[in-house]
Amino acid sequence: MIQRIATLCRYLTTSLLFSLTGVIYLIGTLVYYWLAFQQPSPEVSYFVLVIGLFGGAVTFLLTLSIASRANQAINFPLLVRLPSRVEYLAAVFLTAVTLGLLLQLLVGLIALLHNGPSLSLSQAVEIPPVWLAINILAAALALHASELVTAGWSRVYLYGALAVLLFLQSNHSQVMSWIGGRFLALGNWFNGLGITALNFPLRNLANWLSVNGNEWLARFIAFVFWPIQAITEATMNGYFSRAQALAPAVLLLYATIIFMLAADLFANKDLHLHE
Amino acid sequence: MIEVDRVTKAFYTVVAVNDLSLDVPEGEVIGVLGPNGAGKTTLFKLLAGFLKPDKGRIRAKRLQWPAIGYKPERLLFPNQMRVLAYLEMVAALSNVNSRDIRRVVYDSLSRVNLLDASQKQIRDCSKGMRQRLGLAQALIGDPPLLILDEPSNGLDPDGQAIIASHIQQLRQMGKTILLSSHQLHEVTQVCTHLIIMNQGQILYERPMAEALIEQPHALIRVNQPLAPVAALLQSLHPEVVIQEQEIVLNNEAMGLRRQVLSILLAAGYDILKVEQQRVTLAEVYAEATR
Numbered sequence: 001m002i003q004r005i006a007t008l009c010r011y012l013t014t015s016l017l018f019s020l021t022g023v024i025y026l027i028g029t030l031v032y033y034w035l036a037f038q039q040p041s042p043e044v045s046y047f048v049l050v051i052g053l054f055g056g057a058v059t060f061l062l063t064l065s066i067a068s069r070a071n072q073a074i075n076f077p078l079l080v081r082l083p084s085r086v087e088y089l090a091a092v093f094l095t096a097v098t099l100g101l102l103l104q105l106l107v108g109l110i111a112l113l114h115n116g117p118s119l120s121l122s123q124a125v126e127i128p129p130v131w132l133a134i135n136i137l138a139a140a141l142a143l144h145a146s147e148l149v150t151a152g153w154s155r156v157y158l159y160g161a162l163a164v165l166l167f168l169q170s171n172h173s174q175v176m177s178w179i180g181g182r183f184l185a186l187g188n189w190f191n192g193l194g195i196t197a198l199n200f201p202l203r204n205l206a207n208w209l210s211v212n213g214n215e216w217l218a219r220f221i222a223f224v225f226w227p228i229q230a231i232t233e234a235t236m237n238g239y240f241s242r243a244q245a246l247a248p249a250v251l252l253l254y255a256t257i258i259f260m261l262a263a264d265l266f267a268n269k270d271l272h273l274h275e
Numbered sequence: 276m277i278e279v280d281r282v283t284k285a286f287y288t289v290v291a292v293n294d295l296s297l298d299v300p301e302g303e304v305i306g307v308l309g310p311n312g313a314g315k316t317t318l319f320k321l322l323a324g325f326l327k328p329d330k331g332r333i334r335a336k337r338l339q340w341p342a343i344g345y346k347p348e349r350l351l352f353p354n355q356m357r358v359l360a361y362l363e364m365v366a367a368l369s370n371v372n373s374r375d376i377r378r379v380v381y382d383s384l385s386r387v388n389l390l391d392a393s394q395k396q397i398r399d400c401s402k403g404m405r406q407r408l409g410l411a412q413a414l415i416g417d418p419p420l421l422i423l424d425e426p427s428n429g430l431d432p433d434g435q436a437i438i439a440s441h442i443q444q445l446r447q448m449g450k451t452i453l454l455s456s457h458q459l460h461e462v463t464q465v466c467t468h469l470i471i472m473n474q475g476q477i478l479y480e481r482p483m484a485e486a487l488i489e490q491p492h493a494l495i496r497v498n499q500p501l502a503p504v505a506a507l508l509q510s511l512h513p514e515v516v517i518q519e520q521e522i523v524l525n526n527e528a529m530g531l532r533r534q535v536l537s538i539l540l541a542a543g544y545d546i547l548k549v550e551q552q553r554v555t556l557a558e559v560y561a562e563a564t565r
Contacts (some may be wrong), residue, residue: 007367011353018355073351077412080323080345081368271325275349 001087008078008091012066013099021065029058029103033110040115047117048235051108052131059100059135060142066096067146073273086263092148093259096139104131126240130231133248140258149262151269165224172217180210227251276301276420276451277322282331284317291317293475304442304452306466308560314475315455316348319422322453341369344413348424350405354398358389361397362412369416383411387441403434410441421445423454427461439464459556463487471563479563486559493524493532496548497539504542508535
């Protein structure tokens with residue numbers, strides 16, 4: 001299995017790098033460095049966040065590019081050779097993560113060599129695992145956006161859920177009080193119809209949603225987004241507390257779940273590769 | 276080897292394969308014929324596992340991985356690669372031991388007479404070379420089942436003959452082959468079993484030998500016009516067709532030919548030719564898809 005995945009990774013890497021898209025990625029990386037590191041000797045936190053953001057974004061785009069190449073009909077004879085389609089998806093995923101990390105390290109290395117922040121060895125060793133966790137999550141999410149993996153409405157469901165969570169993160173109290181208000185109005189409407197038995201439970205539900213429901217939702221959303229928040233805070237502080245050190249591992253857990261969903265979709269869908 | 280049990284596959288409102296059942300026996304070369312859009316490629320993609328049936332199921336019996344070599348209809352390859360590198364990659368994906376990869380690849384190239392092109396970039400290969408490359412990649416890893424979608428599509432007669440001879444060699448090696456083709460003579464030449472499809476269904480399925488002798492004709496040519504005995508001959512059987520100096524017997528009724536010959540000899544005709552004619556595949560095809 002390792003031989004097959006490594007072979008596919010090599011194939012996908014060369015097909016991307018020896019194409020115009022590969023050159024564009026390389027030029028884009030250098031342009032990003034030039035734009036982001038115009039000021040000499042930036043803060044370490046700036047260095048980590050700016051390159052971390054770049055890594056996540058470039059891995060997302062790389063995953064889309066590689067998945068698009070993998071979704072071509074020239075690959076039918078290769079796919080039929082694999083005992084499991086998931087090996088193919090794993091190769092797409094690993095290629096994107098590896099290339100993303102390499103481009104990220106390229107920016108980091110140039111930034112360090114040219115007026116970059118001074119980092120101790122322990123600081124320098126701590127940074128790549130954090131970046132890697134973000135890149136892996138970005139690659140897993142990008143798989144669902146690609147034509148290769150998506151089946152039916154799957155990407156609408158996943159990105160819709162993500163959009164709802166992001167919306168609720170900043171607007172949860174307004175949303176819960178709006179829902180509470182709707183239940184209250186419904187209770188009043190039943191009351192007007194003479195169905196008083198429903199009015200009381202609906203009022204209770206509306207009150208619960210406005211007070212306790214809002215709190216529960218806030219906690220849930222904070223829990224979901226905790227790893228991102230923890231990594232950002234730790235980077236700004238310059239060190240990871242014990243709890244914050246778990247954040248990259250939680251991101252990897254998210255990525256694993258999202259990748260497993262992608263693998264399940266890919267394994268059971270009709271393959272209509274582009275000619 | 277593979278059992279297709281009442282499989283249906285539709286794309287939106289178009290039913291490409293409709294309640295189709297098929298048993299693919301081991302060691303047979305099955306020619307699948309049908310007009311464009313009959314569902315042949317969809318059937319092949321279902322067998323290769325690229326598509327999932329909407330209804331029914333496909334069962335593989337005693338097939339060990341790597342089970343299938345697949346040559347798609349379109350000759351699409353990674354053009355930037357060299358022939359050798361491409362086949363080495365296919366070998367690496369096909370459970371070939373890394374020490375044996377080079378040997379297996381050269382073996383496959385020599386089987387399809389493509390050794391000279393091993394260092395060529397695929398984009399520089401001719402159509403014939405690409406067809407043979409398609410066949411070479413399907414052979415790597417020695418899969419027991421080969422699915423060849425129009426293996427000689429677009430080739431000149433020489434190229435078609437080369438492909439047909441390769442398929443015959445594979446047949447002798449005991450491979451199970453499913454092939455679709457619009458070249459009827461190629462199917463007649465290499466296939467042991469015939470399937471004719473249309474509108475997602477199998478209209479005709481028979482061993483090739485049986486298909487071609489199913490309706491034997493006999494042609495009898497004589498030395499002078501048949502008008503004097505025409506009425507007598509036609510009274511024997513409605514399938515006796517009288518032409519100027521020829522009689523075509525479109526029926527295998529026992530003794531019919533002997534009766535016709537006795538009448539002709541008694542009437543003083545010289546028999547110039549008696550020829551047993553087999554129905555052609557084109558006729559079988561036309562009859563099935565009518």
